[in-house]
Amino acid sequence: MGIQRLEKKIIDRDRAAEIGKESRDAGKILVFTNGCFDLVHPGHIDLLIKARLLGDSLMVGLNTDASVKRFKGESRPIVDEASRALVIAALEVVDWVVLFDEDTPVELITAVLPKILVKGGDYTPETVIGRDIVEANDGRVEIIPFAMDFSTSSIIEKLTEDLD
DSSP, rough: OOHHHHHTTOOOOHHHHHHHHHHHTOOOOOEEEEOOOOOOOHHHHHHHHHTTTEEEEEEEEOHHHHHHHHHHHHTTOOOOOHHHHHHTSSTTOOEEEEOOOSSSSSHHHHHOOOOEEEEEEEOOOGOOOOOHHHHHOOOOOEEEOOSSOOOHHHHHHHHHHOOO
């Protein structure tokens, strides 16, 4: 599988919306999750595998560099958006990756209307952005508990401690 094949898994918002509609029309379960995925670690992999097992396909919304900076601070992301998208697209369990530049994925979720919206164990159903949209369209939210104690922030913290 060459890089070109992976790049085909990285789609724009219009194509993401088409895939959402095609999935609904075909009675397929499209699972959606989102995040920065900066310094991908085993916790991310666990979440993505478990998310994919919930449906027929998995779409990952990925914050752009500008969005990550607004959310995480000026020192982030560590890895640029094109590289992060390519890494996520390389994962067998991920069918599509779509970048979003807004502070939250609500506009993307509204466009895609997935059947299942997945977030990790640091969320509750009440705090999941887009929950109301997904549930209003006969979908549901799934919270996947953390099975591993990893976070990009803790990895960065450890690296910077080691430099001191």
